[in-house]
Amino acid sequence: MKTTPNLILGDCQEELKKIADNSIDLIFTSPPYADSRKHTYGGVHPDNYVDWFVPISEQLLRVIKPDGTFILNIKEKAVNGERHTYVIELILAMRKQGWLWTEEFIWHKKNCYPGKWPNRFRDAWERLLQFNKNKQFKMYQDAVKIPVGNWSKTRLKNLSETDQIRDNAKNGSGFGKNISNWVGRELVYPTNVLHLATECNNKQHSAAFPSSLPEWFINLFTLENDTVLDPFLGSGTTAFVAQQMNRNVIGIEILPEYYKIAKESVNDLNNQLPLLQLLSNESN
Amino acid sequence: MKTTPNLILGDCQEELKKIADNSIDLIFTSPPYADSRKHTYGGVHPDNYVDWFVPISEQLLRVIKPDGTFILNIKEKAVNGERHTYVIELILAMRKQGWLWTEEFIWHKKNCYPGKWPNRFRDAWERLLQFNKNKQFKMYQDAVKIPVGNWSKTRLKNLSETDQIRDNAKNGSGFGKNISNWVGRELVYPTNVLHLATECNNKQHSAAFPSSLPEWFINLFTLENDTVLDPFLGSGTTAFVAQQMNRNVIGIEILPEYYKIAKESVNDLNNQLPLLQLLSNESN
DNA sequence: GTTCCGCATGAATCGATAG
DNA sequence: ACTATCGATTCATGCGGAA
Numbered sequence: 001m002k003t004t005p006n007l008i009l010g011d012c013q014e015e016l017k018k019i020a021d022n023s024i025d026l027i028f029t030s031p032p033y034a035d036s037r038k039h040t041y042g043g044v045h046p047d048n049y050v051d052w053f054v055p056i057s058e059q060l061l062r063v064i065k066p067d068g069t070f071i072l073n074i075k076e077k078a079v080n081g082e083r084h085t086y087v088i089e090l091i092l093a094m095r096k097q098g099w100l101w102t103e104e105f106i107w108h109k110k111n112c113y114p115g116k117w118p119n120r121f122r123d124a125w126e127r128l129l130q131f132n133k134n135k136q137f138k139m140y141q142d143a144v145k146i147p148v149g150n151w152s153k154t155r156l157k158n159l160s161e162t163d164q165i166r167d168n169a170k171n172g173s174g175f176g177k178n179i180s181n182w183v184g185r186e187l188v189y190p191t192n193v194l195h196l197a198t199e200c201n202n203k204q205h206s207a208a209f210p211s212s213l214p215e216w217f218i219n220l221f222t223l224e225n226d227t228v229l230d231p232f233l234g235s236g237t238t239a240f241v242a243q244q245m246n247r248n249v250i251g252i253e254i255l256p257e258y259y260k261i262a263k264e265s266v267n268d269l270n271n272q273l274p275l276l277q278l279l280s281n282e283s284n
Numbered sequence: 285m286k287t288t289p290n291l292i293l294g295d296c297q298e299e300l301k302k303i304a305d306n307s308i309d310l311i312f313t314s315p316p317y318a319d320s321r322k323h324t325y326g327g328v329h330p331d332n333y334v335d336w337f338v339p340i341s342e343q344l345l346r347v348i349k350p351d352g353t354f355i356l357n358i359k360e361k362a363v364n365g366e367r368h369t370y371v372i373e374l375i376l377a378m379r380k381q382g383w384l385w386t387e388e389f390i391w392h393k394k395n396c397y398p399g400k401w402p403n404r405f406r407d408a409w410e411r412l413l414q415f416n417k418n419k420q421f422k423m424y425q426d427a428v429k430i431p432v433g434n435w436s437k438t439r440l441k442n443l444s445e446t447d448q449i450r451d452n453a454k455n456g457s458g459f460g461k462n463i464s465n466w467v468g469r470e471l472v473y474p475t476n477v478l479h480l481a482t483e484c485n486n487k488q489h490s491a492a493f494p495s496s497l498p499e500w501f502i503n504l505f506t507l508e509n510d511t512v513l514d515p516f517l518g519s520g521t522t523a524f525v526a527q528q529m530n531r532n533v534i535g536i537e538i539l540p541e542y543y544k545i546a547k548e549s550v551n552d553l554n555n556q557l558p559l560l561q562l563l564s565n566e567s568n
Numbered sequence: 569g570t571t572c573c574g575c576a577t578g579a580a581t582c583g584a585t586a587g
Numbered sequence: 588a589c590t591a592t593c594g595a596t597t598c599a600t601g602c603g604g605a606a
Contacts, residue, residue, distance in 0.1 A: 081419040082384050088372035100366050106390055106409050108477050116473055119423055124475030125390050135365040139403055149599060188598065189400060191408030193392050317579050362581060397580045398597030406597080407580065481600065482578075492579055 005239050005249035005266050009259045012231035012252040016059035019250065024064045025138070025226035026247075028217050028238050030073035030208045031056075034086060046079055049086040050093050056231065057094050063229070067137045069221045070099070073107070073209060075126040081119065087127065094131060102137075103130040106193045107213060128194070128217075143219040145187035214238045218245055236262025243269055289523050289533035289550050293543045296515035296536040300343035303534065308348045309422070309510035312498045312522050314357035315340075318370060330363055333370040334377050340515065341378050347513070351421045353505040354383070357391070357493060359410040365403065371411065378415060386421075387414040387476060391497065394481040412478070412501075427503040429471035491521040498522040502529055520546025527553055 008015050031053065034046040044052045060070055076087040091101050105128035115122045196212050214237060218228060224246040230238040233253035242249045243266055253259040292299050315337065318330040328336045344354055360371040375385050389412035396408040483494045498521060502512060508530040514522040517537035526533045527550055537543040 078387075082386055083388060085376060085379065085385070088375060091372060092369060095369065101369070102366055103362075103404050104367060106392070108390070108392060116425070119419075119421065120387050120476070121425070121473055122475045124477045135403075137403065141400075141405070189405055191396060191406045192404070193408045314579085357579095359579075361579090365582085393599095395578085395599035397578060398599080399580055399582090400596050401581055402583095404581075410579080483600090 003248050005243050007251045007263055011254050015252045019063045022065050024229045025068045026221045027070040027229045028214045029230045029232045031232045046084045046086050050089050054093050066134050069137055070131040071217050072129040099131040102132045108195050109198045111197045146190050148186040148188045211237050211241045214241045233262050236265050240265050287532050289527050291535045291547055295538050299536045303347045306349050308513045309352045310505045311354040311513045312501050313514045313516045314492050315516045330368045330370050334373050338377050350418050353421055354415040355501050356413040383415040386416045390477045392479045430474050432472045491519050495521050495525045498525045517546050518542055520549050524549050
């Protein structure tokens with residue numbers, strides 16, 4: 001039974017306090033990056049980022065189930081010619097709080113646009129930090145198996161490497177269908193590097209991450225009817241995907257304009273459920 | 285003019301002291317990972333790793349030129365179900381020494397070690413931490429340009445005006461990336477994600493990393509006749525490649541058996557220079 | 569001379585067992 | 588209780604031999 005998503009307009013620092021202890025199976029979020037969305041979120045300065053986040057992660061530690069998982073999508077900015085250290089300092093601070101730093105996944109952004117700076121290349125990856133409350137946690141590895149790599153040797157030899165990797169892209173034209181033919185063949189477990197396009201399907205608003213990113217972790221760490229929390233909802237990608245996957249959703253967003261977008265996108269989903277579920281099945 | 289590689293048998297902690305200040309253009313090294321090569325290197329315990337490395341990085345800071353670069357290939361182990369924090373603590377410690385943490389490249393290992401565990405997937409990436417002495421450093425970006433991939437070719441073809449507008453609005457920095465500038469170009473700059481396979485199958489000496497890894501950074505950060513240092517030479521991949529690329533080489537290795545392998549491989553190179561240069565040109 | 573198949577081999581990690 | 592060792596698990600790669 002699917003419940004209506006619980007989308008909350010408010011400051012997550014306050015709203016999280018209203019959530020019960022040990023009630024969340026998965027937290028997936030992409031907090032506002034330091035100093036980037038200055039005009040929208042008030043712009044947390046990199047030097048203050050850890051102090052700003054630690055009270056929030058303390059609440060997250062309280063509300064997550066003992067066998068739940070927290071996935072934090074984050075990447076440090078280059079400040080003054082250096083990578084800033086607030087992310088790695090945050091890891092150390094959260095461990096002091098009691099979080100276990102279980103793993104670090106890499107999101108390799110395949111299709112970011114070319115760019116040039118005198119002293120660095122395009123940043124094509126982000127961290128997906130996995131934190132847990134305990135060493136034992138739920139993980140459904142079979143839910144994210146991928147086709148065995150041998151196909152590159154045998155069948156798709158003529159295709160270029162970039163073409164072969166395009167299986168993750170949503171624009172399932174062309175080779176997407178070819179790959180689906182091989183899915184039934186043999187499946188292997190993936191690695192801790194995710195190849196995903198940055199493209200977002202939503203035409204109106206650009207999300208911070210593609211829907212396949214939360215989708216992958218929701219599959220990996222939750223079952224249907226589990227509860228997914230995103231304390232920095234943004235335009236609502238996590239909530240939309242989780243709802244689509246028959247998970248319970250709690251989302252918190254401080255900005256009315258983003259909240260409105262998220263709310264509408266989830267409402268659309270509820271109204272058009274049959275169609276969208278069909279599409280989702282097709283894309284699998 | 286190429287000089288004979290200066291390969292030194294000894295403890296780099298001592299041998300580094302004999303190298304002149306501000307004399308090295310690029311340091312590329314892959315130190316023994318914590319607790320791994322126990323049988324060979326004596327196995328630095330993860331908890332002691334930072335204390336062990338800091339005196340070495342202090343020497344490296346002394347010998348590197350003001351506009352030189354230090355690339356550190358490293359990855360934390362999983363200890364007790366968690367990723368250990370010695371790598372991120374090392375970054376903080378080296379910054380206190382005066383190093384700038386300029387960038388973090390990702391080496392995505394296409395063929396990583398197999399295995400299955402209840403709580404994690406296979407580890408398919410390693411860090412390539414870039415440190416510099418000053419904000420201004422030498423970087424020859426054109427030397428590592430890559431042919432534009434098929435994906436971006438098709439993407440650029442289909443690029444609509446709204447796509448450009450949306451992208452400019454997204455980063456909002458006013459640094460509008462004019463995509464049309466890239467149409468028709470043969471070569472583009474790479475990103476900070478490197479996609480390489482490990483060379484696990486070389487008969488005699490299986491290197492920790494493929495030769496294309498040091499090759500890429502040597503191209504990026506040095507010119508011919510510059511000096512490359514590897515204080516943990518191992519089987520000598522860095523020295524071999526640097527010598528092949530007409531760079532001066534200093535390599536330090538503490539273990540006689542590895543030292544011997546490195547020495548022989550570089551000697552082979554010197555004797556068969558014409559052939560190997562031919563091969564190297566062909567592989568480019 | 570090609571292509572194909574079999575096979576050994578890794579910067580691994582966990583859990584159990586032994587001292 | 589804490590540390591050290593060992594077996595089981597798993598897959599991309601490149602070599603060598605065979606068709």
